[in-house]
Amino acid sequence: MIKETAAALGAKIAAGEITSVQATQAHLDRISEVDGRVHAFLHVDPEGALRAAAAIDARIANGEQLGPLAGVPIAVKDVIATKGMPTTAGSKILEGWRPPYDATLTTRLREAGLVILGKTNMDEFAMGSSTEYSAYGPTYNPWDLTRIPGGSGGGSAAALAAYEAPLSIGTDTGGSIRQPGAVTGTVGAKPTYGGTSRYGLIAFSSSLDTPGPCARTVEDTALLHSVIAGHDPMDSTSIPQPVPDVVGAARRGAAGDLSGVRIGLVREFTGEGAEPGVMSVFRDAVESLTKLGAEIVEISCPHFLYALPAYYLIAPSECSSNLARFDGVRFGLRVGDDGSRSLEEVMSVTREAGFGPEVKRRIIVGTYALSSGYYDAYYGQAQKVRTLITRDFTAAFEQVDVIVSPTTPFVAFPLGSRTSDPYQMYLADLYTIPTNLYGGPAISVPCGLSEGLPVGLQIMAPTMADDRMYRVGAAVESVVGTLTPPAL
Template sequence: MTEYTTPTSGLTSLSAAELAEKIHSGEVTSREVTQAHLDRIAETDEVLGAFLHVGAEEALAVADEIDAKVAAGEELPSALAGVPVAVKDLFVTTDAPTTAASKMLEGYMSPYDATVVQNLRAAGVPILGKTNLDEFAMGSSNENSAYKLTRNPHDTERTPGGSGGGTAAALASGQAPLGIGTDTGGSIRQPAALTGTVGVKPTYGTVSRYGMIAAASSLDQGGPSARTVLDTALLHEVIASHDAFDATSVDTPLAPVVAAAREGAAGDLKGTKIGVVKQFNRPGNQPGVQAAITKAYDELANLGAEIIEVDCPHFDDVMGAYYIIQTSEVSSNLSRFDGMRYGHRGGDDGQHSANEVMAISRAEGFGDEVKRRIMLGTYALSVGYYDAYYLQAQRVRALIAQDFTKAFEQVDVIAAPVTPTTAFKLGEKVDDPLAMYNFDLFTLPLNLAGLPGMSLPAGFAEDTNLPVGLQLMAPAFKDDRLYRVGAAFEAARA
C-alpha cells in the first residue's frame, strides 16, 4: 500500500482561505501557489490518476493576472482570486478537451465554456485541469473511466469513490485546494466521504447546468468541494448563479453560506434539531462506519444539538425508483451521441448504412456501464412498460419528497452516513452492478427530492483505518444550514 495523503507543510497543505489571504496580502504570489500544485500533480498523478488533462500554461496565465492586480492595488474579482481549482471533466471548456471520460468524446473541444467555468474565470480562479470520472458520471468507483484508474490517496489499492473520484483524490492528495464536481446520485458526496474531504450537493437549480454534460437532467447538480467547510462555502458562493441558458435554473438568491460557515465555526449548536433517519440504521453497515457515525451524533449533541429520530418509510424504495428514473433520462440524453450528430464515428468507410454507422459508433464509443444504463432506461420507457416502471418510479419519488417534508417539520437538519462502508478495493465490485448500486443507498434520496447535502469527514473507521463521511441534509434553499452545522462539527474535531 502506498499513501499519498495531503502534505503537512508547504503551500499545498494550506486551506484555500489561507492561500487567498496570503495571495491577497502579497505574502506569496498566485503563480507560486499554482505552480506548487502543478508540481504536486506532476509528482503524484502517475500513481493517483486524478487528472485527464492538466492546463499548466492557462492556469499560470490567470495566476499572473491576479498577481498583477495585487501588485497594482486593484480590487480583486472574488475572495478566492488566485487560488487554483480542479474541475471535473464533465464541464465543457474552450481551452481544454472535454471527454466525460468516454471514448465517445475523445479529443472534443467545446466552442463555449460551461456557466460554472465562466463563473470561475470571472472570479480569477486558475483552473489546474480536468479530473477523471466514471464515464458520463455513471458509476461509484471511477473504474468506468475509458482512460485510466483513479486511486484513493489513503490506500492506492482502493477506490476514491465515484463518479467524481478524480476531484476527490486531487483534494485529498494536495494536488488542488478546491474542486468542482457533479452529483446525480452522490457523485460529489460519496467520493468526499471515501477520501476524507468535504463535498456539497447544492439545492437543485441553484448552480447552472449549462455546459455540464447531462446524464439525468432532473437529478444532475454541479457543486463545490474542498478540504474544509469554509473553503467549500467560498467556492459555492463563486459558482452559484441564476442562468437564463439553463431552463431549470432558479432565480433565488443563494443562502448566506460563507457567513453560516464562519458562524458555525464558533461551535454552538444550541437550539438546533438534528434528525437521524431510522431507515439508515441497517444491519449491512460496516461496524467501523456505524461506530464513527454514532460518535458523530454524540459530538453534535455535545455541541448543544437535539438529536431526534425521524421516520422516512419510503427511503426503503429509493433504489428502484432512482435507477428507473436515472436510466430513463440517460437513455434520452445520450441518444444524441450516435456518430452522426455528435461523438465518435465508427464504420465510416462508405460500406455501411446510416443505421449501421450509428450502431457501430455507439458500440465502440460507450463502455459497458453506460450501455447497461441506456438499455435499462430504454426498456423502462418502452411501450407497455412506461406506466409500470417510469410512472411508478415518479410516484415513489414524490413520496420520498413527502418523507423529507414531514421530517423537516420536526428538525432543522438531517444527519446520516454517506456510505455503508469505507472505500472498497478496486475490482471488488466491478462484476456486481447491484452491489455497486447499493453502495449509493444513503445519497440517492436527496437527488430525487432536489435538496442540498454535504459530506464532511467524521474520522476513520476503527476496523479499516479509512475515512468515514458524515452526511448533512437540509430543506431546499437552506444550504446555509449545512455549512453552519458542518463548520461547528469540523471545529469540534479540530
Template sequence: MSLIHKTAAELGAMIAAGEVSAEEVAAAHLDRIEETEPKIRAFLHVDREVTLAQARAVDARLRSGEKLGPLAGVPLAHKDIFVTKDMPTTAASKILEGWRPPYDATVTARLREAGLVFLGKTNLDEFAMGSSTENSAFGPTRNPWDLSRVPGGSSGGSSAAVAAYQAPLSTGTDTGGSIRQPAAVTGIVGMKPTYGGSSRYGLIAFASSLDTPGPFARTVLDAALLQEAFSGHDPLDSTSIDRPVPKVVEAARNPDVAGMRIGVVKEFDGEGYQPGVLNRFREAVKMLEALGAEIVEVSCPSFTVALPAYYLIAPSECSSNLARFDAMRYGLRVGDDGTRSAEEVMALTRAAGFGPEVKRRIMLGTYALSSGYYDAYYGQAQKVRTLIARDFEAAYQKVDVLISPTTPTTAFPIGERADDPMAMYLADLCTIPSNLAGNAAISVPCGLADEDNLPVGLQIMAPVLGDDRCYKVGAALEKAFEARWGGPLLKEAPAL
C-alpha cells in the same frame, strides 16, 4: 508550512495581500501533481504552461486594482464533465476523446471570472455513471489513503486530487451521491447544493432532473467559498432557481448548533452498514448533542425504495440525453467508409465509444420508457419520488436538518464490485433520496473506521435552499472534531 498545505481561504488571503503570487501557488500545486499523479491518476488533462499563464493573468488583474473574489488566484481541479473551451472535455468517454468545446459551462465561466486558476480536468466514471471511477474509459483513479482502493465516484478524480493535496479545491457533480460519496471515502468535504442552485448549462447531461454541480474542499469554509463563487440564477438553465444564494459562507464562519433539532434517519442506521462506519456516526451524534443540539429519531419510510426508483429514473433520462452522441455532429465516428448508412455508422460508433456501464444504463432506461412499460416502471418510480419528497417535508416540520452516514462502507478495493452492479449501486444508498427530492446535503469527515483505518463521512441533509444549514452544522462538527484530533482528519499530504 508549504503552499500546498494551506487552505483555499488562506491562499486567497495571502494572494490578495501580495504575500505570494498566484503563479507561485499554481506552480507548487503543479509540482505536487507531477510528483503524485503517476500513482493517483486523478487528472485526464494537465497543461502546465496554460495553467501558469492563467495564474499570471490573475496576478495582472490584481495588480491593476481589479476587485476579485476571495478565491482569486487559488488553484482548482475541474471535473471533466464541465465544458471548457481551452481544454478537452471528454466525460471520461472514448466517444468524446480529444473533443474541445466551443464554449464554457456557466460554472466554468463564473470560476474564471472569480479568478480561480484551473489546474486541469479530473477523471470520473464515464458520463458520471458509477460509484468508483472504475468506469472511466481512461482507467481508474486511486484513493490517496490506500492506492488499492477506489476514491468513490463518479467524481473520484476530483475527490482524490483534493485528498492528495494536488489541489485545494475541485468541482464535482452529484446525480445520486457523486460528490458526497467520494468525499466520504477520501476524508474531505463534499456538498450537493439545492437542485437548481448551481447552473447545469454546459454540464454534459446524465440525468437532467438530478444533476447538480457542487464543491469539494478539505474544509467546510473552503467548500462554502467555492459554492458561493459559482452559484446563483442562470437564465441559460431553465431549471435554475431565481432566488438569492443561501448565505453559506456566513454559516460556515459561524458554526453553532445550540438549540437546533437534528433528526437521525431511522432507515439509515442498521443492517448492511460496516460496524466502523456506524461507530463513527454514533460518536458524531453524541458530539452534536454535547454541542447543544437536540437529537430526534425520524422515520422516512419511503427512503427504503429510493434506490430502485433512482435506477429507473436516472437511466431513463440518460437514455434520452445520450441520444445526442450520434457520430454525425461531433465526437467519435466509426465505420464511415462511404459504404455504410448513417444508422450503421451510428451503431458502430456507439458500440465502440460507450463503455459497458453506460450501455447498461441506456438499455435499462430505454426499456423503462418503452411502450407498455412506461407506467409500470418510470411512472411508478416518479410516484415514489413524490413520496420521498413528502417524507422530507414531514421530517423538516420536526427538525432543522437530518443526518446519516454518507455511505454504508469505507472505500472498497478496486475491482471488488466491478462485476456486481447491485453491490456497486448500494454505495449510494444514503445519498440518493436528497437527489430525488432536490434538497441540499453535505458530507463531512467524522473519523476513521475501526476495521481498516479509512475515512468515514457524516451526511447532513437540509431543506430546499437550506444549504446554509448544512454548512452551519458541518462547520460545528468540523471544529469539534479538530479539537479532538488536534487538527483536521487529513492533517498533511499523504506520502505517495
C-alpha cells in the same frame, strides 16, 4: 504551500505574501510528482493555468480588489465544458473534444479569478460509484492506492486528498460529490437542485444532475459554493432566488455552538447493511453534536427504502434520452464511415465502440423502462415513489432543521472488488440518493476513521436552506478536525 486551505492561500495572494503564479506552480509540481500514481487528472493545462495566474497577479499589482479565492488553483470534473480544453466525460466517444464555449460554472470560476489546473477523471458520463468505469483507467484513493476514491467524481476528490489542488468541482446525480468526499476524507457539497447552473454540463440525468463544490474544509467549500451558485437564465431549471449565506453559516458553525438546532436521525437508516465500524464512527459524531447543544430527534422516512430502485429507473431513463445525441454524426467519435454502411449502421458501431459497459447497461435499462407498454409500470411508478420521498422530507423538516446519516454504508473498498456485481456497486449510494430525488442540499464532512480509512457524515437540509448544512458541517469539523492521508 500545497497544504494551505484555499481561504488562507487567497488571503496570502491578496496580501502579496505569495503570488498566484507561485501557488499555481507549486500545485502543478505536485501533480507532476504524484499523479502518475493517483491518476486524478485526465488533462492538465500548465500553460493556460500559469497564464491565468499571471493575469491575476497583474490585477492585484494594479490595486484591484478581487474576491477571496482570486488566484487560487482549482480542478474541474471533466463533465463540465471548458472552452478550448478537452472535455471527455470520461468516455472514448468524446475523446479529444474541445468545447467551443464555457459552461456557466466555468465562466463564474474565471470571473472570480480561480485558476483552472485541468480536468479530473470520472466514471464515464458520471455513471458509477468508484471511478473504475472511466474509459481512461481508474483513479486511486490517496489513503490507500489499492482502493477506490469513490465515484463518479473520484478524480476531483482524490486531487484534494493528494494535495494536487486546494479546490475542485464535482457533479452529483445520486451521490457523486458526497460519496467520493466521504471515502477520501474530504468535504463535498450537493447544492439545492437548480441552485447551481447546469448550462454546459454534459447531461446524464437532467432532473437530478447538480454541480457542486469540493474542498478539504467546510469554509473552503462554502467559499467555492458562493462563487458558482446563483440564477442563470441559460438554465431553465435555475432558481431565481438569492444564494443563502453559506460562508457566514460555515463561520458561525466553526464556533461549535449548535444550541437550538434540531437534528433528525432517520429510523430507516439504522445501519442494516452498513459496516459496524462506519456506524460506530457515525454514532460518535452524533454524540458530539449533542455536546455542542443540538437536539437529536428520531424521525421516520418510510419511503427512503425505495429510493435506490426508483433512482435506478429514473436516472437510466433520462440517460437513455440524453445520450441519444452521441450518434457519430454531429460530433465526437465516428466509426465505420467508409461508405459501405448505412447511417444507422454507422451509429450502431460508433456507439458500440464509444460507450463502456456501465453506460450501455444503463441505456438498455432506461430504454426498456421508457418503451411502449412498460412506461407506466416502471418509469411512471418510480416517479410516484419520488413524490412520496419528497413528502417524507417535507414532513421531516417540519420536525427538524437538518437530517444526518452516514454518507456511505462502508469505507473505500478495494479496486475491482465490485465491478462484477452492479447491485453491490449501486449500494454505495444508498444514503445519498434520497436527497437527489427530493432536490434538497446535502454535504459530506469527515467524521473519523474506521480501519484507518475515512468515514463521512452526511447532513441534509431543506431546499434553498443550504446554509443550514454548512453550519452543522463546520461544527462537526470543529470537533473532528480535518483528516490527513498517509504521505504518498
